[in-house]
Amino acid sequence: xxxxxxxxxxxxxxxxxxxxxxxxxxxxxxxxxxxxxxxxxxxxxxxxxxxxxxxxxxxxxxxxxxxxxxxxxxxxxxxxxxxxxxxxxxxxxxxxxxxxxxxxxxx
Ligand SMILES: [Zn+2]
Numbered sequence: 001x002x003x004x005x006x007x008x009x010x011x012x013x014x015x016x017x018x019x020x021x022x023x024x025x026x027x028x029x030x031x032x033x034x035x036x037x038x039x040x041x042x043x044x045x046x047x048x049x050x051x052x053x054x055x056x057x058x059x060x061x062x063x064x065x066x067x068x069x070x071x072x073x074x075x076x077x078x079x080x081x082x083x084x085x086x087x088x089x090x091x092x093x094x095x096x097x098x099x100x101x102x103x104x105x106x107x
Contacts (some may be wrong), residue, residue, distance in 0.1 A: 002058040003075060013062045014038055023065075026078065028085060036065035039081070047089065052081050 003010075017037035025040035032041040038061045039045055039056055049057075059073035070078070 003060055003061040003071070005062060007057050010057060010060055014060075017065070026081070027089075028082070039078070048081055049084065052077070052084055055080060 014035070014037045017035040019035050021036060023034060023036040023038075024030065025034050025044055027040050027044035027047075030044055031039060034041055045053065051055060055077040059071055061071060061074070064070045064074065087094070092103045
Protein backbone atom coordinates (compact mmCIF):
# COMPACT_ATOMS: atom_id res chain seq x y z
CA UNK A 1 0.00 0.00 0.00
CA UNK A 2 1.27 3.44 -0.80
CA UNK A 3 1.65 5.92 2.00
CA UNK A 4 -1.25 8.42 1.76
CA UNK A 5 0.69 11.51 2.87
CA UNK A 6 0.95 13.98 -0.05
CA UNK A 7 4.25 13.81 -1.90
CA UNK A 8 4.79 17.53 -1.31
CA UNK A 9 4.87 16.95 2.44
CA UNK A 10 7.33 14.10 2.03
CA UNK A 11 9.56 16.20 -0.20
CA UNK A 12 9.57 19.02 2.35
CA UNK A 13 10.49 16.58 5.12
CA UNK A 14 13.30 14.98 3.14
CA UNK A 15 14.72 18.31 1.97
CA UNK A 16 14.87 19.52 5.56
CA UNK A 17 16.29 16.26 6.94
CA UNK A 18 19.69 16.35 8.58
CA UNK A 19 22.58 13.95 8.56
CA UNK A 20 21.73 12.52 11.98
CA UNK A 21 23.77 9.35 11.59
CA UNK A 22 26.05 7.65 9.12
CA UNK A 23 24.06 6.78 6.01
CA UNK A 24 25.53 6.40 2.57
CA UNK A 25 23.94 6.76 -0.85
CA UNK A 26 22.25 3.51 -1.93
CA UNK A 27 23.88 3.53 -5.36
CA UNK A 28 26.31 0.60 -5.38
CA UNK A 29 29.83 1.79 -4.84
CA UNK A 30 28.87 5.35 -3.86
CA UNK A 31 29.92 6.17 -0.32
CA UNK A 32 28.67 9.74 -0.24
CA UNK A 33 26.97 10.50 3.05
CA UNK A 34 23.36 11.64 2.75
CA UNK A 35 20.64 12.29 5.32
CA UNK A 36 18.97 9.00 6.28
CA UNK A 37 15.68 10.32 4.89
CA UNK A 38 17.26 10.46 1.45
CA UNK A 39 17.62 7.47 -0.86
CA UNK A 40 20.96 8.68 -2.14
CA UNK A 41 23.08 11.55 -3.37
CA UNK A 42 21.43 13.88 -5.85
CA UNK A 43 23.40 12.81 -8.89
CA UNK A 44 22.54 9.16 -8.38
CA UNK A 45 18.95 9.84 -7.38
CA UNK A 46 18.38 11.64 -10.66
CA UNK A 47 19.97 8.83 -12.63
CA UNK A 48 17.06 6.61 -11.58
CA UNK A 49 14.15 6.56 -14.04
CA UNK A 50 11.22 8.79 -13.05
CA UNK A 51 8.95 5.77 -12.57
CA UNK A 52 11.30 4.35 -9.94
CA UNK A 53 11.74 7.67 -8.15
CA UNK A 54 7.98 8.07 -8.18
CA UNK A 55 7.47 4.59 -6.68
CA UNK A 56 9.95 5.39 -3.93
CA UNK A 57 8.17 8.65 -3.15
CA UNK A 58 4.76 6.98 -3.07
CA UNK A 59 5.94 4.25 -0.72
CA UNK A 60 8.15 6.43 1.49
CA UNK A 61 6.70 7.17 4.91
CA UNK A 62 7.92 10.18 6.86
CA UNK A 63 9.91 8.90 9.81
CA UNK A 64 10.71 5.45 8.47
CA UNK A 65 14.37 6.43 8.54
CA UNK A 66 14.03 7.02 12.28
CA UNK A 67 12.07 3.98 13.35
CA UNK A 68 13.72 1.64 10.87
CA UNK A 69 10.41 0.24 9.68
CA UNK A 70 10.02 0.88 5.97
CA UNK A 71 6.93 -0.69 4.43
CA UNK A 72 7.04 -3.73 2.21
CA UNK A 73 6.14 -1.40 -0.65
CA UNK A 74 9.12 0.79 0.09
CA UNK A 75 11.42 -2.22 0.22
CA UNK A 76 10.02 -3.37 -3.11
CA UNK A 77 10.58 0.07 -4.63
CA UNK A 78 14.12 0.18 -3.25
CA UNK A 79 14.75 -3.30 -4.64
CA UNK A 80 13.42 -2.20 -8.03
CA UNK A 81 15.93 0.64 -7.96
CA UNK A 82 18.78 -1.78 -7.30
CA UNK A 83 17.53 -4.10 -10.02
CA UNK A 84 17.38 -1.22 -12.48
CA UNK A 85 20.90 -0.10 -11.57
CA UNK A 86 22.17 -3.64 -12.04
CA UNK A 87 20.63 -4.07 -15.46
CA UNK A 88 20.55 -0.60 -16.91
CA UNK A 89 22.21 1.89 -14.63
CA UNK A 90 25.65 1.75 -16.15
CA UNK A 91 28.76 1.43 -14.06
CA UNK A 92 27.04 -0.44 -11.28
CA UNK A 93 29.36 -2.29 -8.95
CA UNK A 94 29.53 -6.03 -9.25
CA UNK A 95 27.65 -8.08 -6.71
CA UNK A 96 24.25 -6.46 -6.95
CA UNK A 97 23.26 -8.17 -10.19
CA UNK A 98 21.54 -11.23 -8.85
CA UNK A 99 18.14 -12.04 -10.27
CA UNK A 100 18.01 -9.23 -12.81
CA UNK A 101 21.62 -9.78 -13.70
CA UNK A 102 20.79 -13.26 -14.86
CA UNK A 103 17.72 -12.15 -16.74
CA UNK A 104 19.57 -9.38 -18.54
CA UNK A 105 23.00 -10.91 -18.83
CA UNK A 106 24.63 -9.47 -21.90
CA UNK A 107 27.72 -11.59 -21.57
ZN1 LIG B 1 25.56 8.40 -4.84
